[in-house]
Amino acid sequence: MSRFSYKALQPDGVLTEGLLDASNRAxxxxxxxxxxxxxxRLTETANGNGAHAPAANGTPATAATTVPFWRLSSAGSSGRISARTLENFTRLLSSLLAAGVPFSRALVILHREATEPAAKAKWKEIHDLVVDGLPLSAAMARSPQIFPKVYVAMVEAGETGGFLDVVLAQIADFQAREKDLKGKxxxxxxxxxxxxxxxxxxxVFLLVFFIPRFQLIFKGFNATLPLLTQMIIAASDAVRSYGLFLGAAAAVVIFSLRTWFTSPAGRRAWEGFVLRVPRIGPLLAKFAMARFCRMLGTLLGAGVPVINALNVARRSIGNQILVDAVSTSIDRVKEGKPLGRSLAPNRVLFPGAVIEMITVAEESxxxxxxxxxxATVTESDLDRQLKTVVAFLEPLxxxxxxxxxxxxxxxxxYPIFSLQDHIK
Structure with missing residues (x-):
């Protein structure tokens, strides 16, 4: 049995504290x-024989120092969690909530059913933070290596609109779609x-072992080699003489580029470049638009105010360049301008036809x-385009x-034929 210290509100609104013994947190x-x-607040305390002052309800209160939930539950939760495990967690939590299972009990079930040690510890951490009064999105935001920003933004949208089970099902569908795309x-x-x-x-075999022997043959005939062959021989000499240095330099360059890509400036530059790549850029922009439209439509349908809905939906886009563009549009909406006209300057994300449809729908x-x-039409078209791109990528x-x-x-x-001419 463990001892827990609790802080709670009585039915009359008076704050009370006390101690109780239980086998587990649930x-x-x-x-x-x-x-x-x-x-x-519910905190596990160390068992002791010290004196305890009575609380408002007559239960002895603890004099022990309480430990925050996240410190108690974060131990051993730093392991990696697979995308499949996260998808199963999301879909099962959606199903439990849709079936009417209380939120805290659903998290307990997920923690109990987890098989991976890292997942078991992380689901317990999420449960403890939520029980401590933190929103689910805020609890997930503490683990950005597991829950991406888009994931957290969509969960926040579900909490804001009161349809968390629906949003979790959509997240699971997104995860399944992305996994299917990566597999293809x-x-x-x-x-x-x-x-x-x-x-x-x-x-590497040719440059290190084969071409040097050809080079000896070419020198014996004092023949002028073609430019392409000279370049290959020069590359062979460089690999044989400075191979280790070239490998170390390549590793340094790769590490530097990776560090730069993870920085805010590097990420923005990379995302801006990707948006300009033919076929790939428009595809990513269309995917971001579909996600933004679905999120915004779901929020508005649940009665969320348009400004709040826009602020949550823009975070689901994923590309920081497009997020900045939508942020400018939100400022125009705050000034009282219609949504369609405010989104019109973002032609990369919202084509002219989409702007017209949004404007007409807003007026009606x-x-x-x-x-x-x-969002539904765009996602269907997106699936077809993705199949085309994947089919085109292999032969390319x-x-x-x-x-x-x-x-x-x-x-x-080619030098062999040149040598034959030289011999004649």
Whole structure:
């Protein structure tokens, strides 16, 4: 048995504190609620024999120092949690809430059913923070390595509108869709990636062992080598003489680029570049627009004020460049301008036809329905375009690898014909 110190509100609104013994946190919560109190804080305390002053309700209060929930529950929760585990957590929590299971009890069930140690510790941490009075979105925001900003923003939207179970189901669908997309891309790139690794291995073998022997033959004939062959020989000399230094320099460059990409300035620059890439940029912008429209439509349909809905929905976009653009539009809405006209300057995110549909829906009073319809239509079109891009990516990779290997082959074979002419 463990001893818990609680702080709760009595039915008349008077704050009370006390101690109780329970086998676990869930049982302690049930005991507090059984007394007719509304728990505000529940903290496990060390058992001791010290004297305790009585609380307002006659239960002895503890003199021990309480420990915050997050310090008690964060131990051992730093392990990685797989995307599949997070998706299962999201979908199961949505199902439990939709079935009418109380929120605290649903989190207890998820913690009990978890099989991975890291997930078990993290779900307990989330439960303890929520029981301590923290919103679910705020509790998840404490673990950004597990719950991305988009995830937290959507959970906040569900809490704001009172439809958390619906939003969690949407998050699980998004996660499943993204996992399916990653699987398709990885499957399409598997064969080209194997060819690329093999071609790099062949290239290193040629540069280190094979080309130097050709170089001796060329020197014996005092023949002028083609420019391409000279470049290959120079690369061979560089790899043999400075291979270790080149490898170390490449590692430093990769580490520096990775650090820069994770910085705010580097992330903005990269996201701006990706948006300008043909086919890929418009695809990402369309995905962000669909997510923004679905979130905003769901919030407005639940009666959330438009400014609050816009502030939550913009965080679900994911791309900071587009988030900044929508933030400017929100400022225009605050000034009293219509939503359609405020979003019009963001042509990358909202094409002209979409702006017209939003404007007409806003004038007719069915903005929430139109936004949800736009999101559904855009997502269907997005699925078709993604299939096209993935189908186009595999032959493109194969062509680039074939061109790479063919260039090396030509650089090796062409001097042989030149030598034959020289001998004649």
């Amino acid at each position: 049982e302690a919560m049930r005991q507090v609620e059984g007394l007719g109190f509304r728990p505000i 891309v990885l499957t399409a790139l598997l064969y080209p990636a194997i060819l690329l690794v093999l071609s790099l291995g062949v290239l 009073g069915r903005l929430d329905q139109e936004l949800l319809r736009l 990779m194969l062509f680039l690898i074939a061109a790479f290997i063919g260039t090396i082959f030509i650089g090796m074979v």
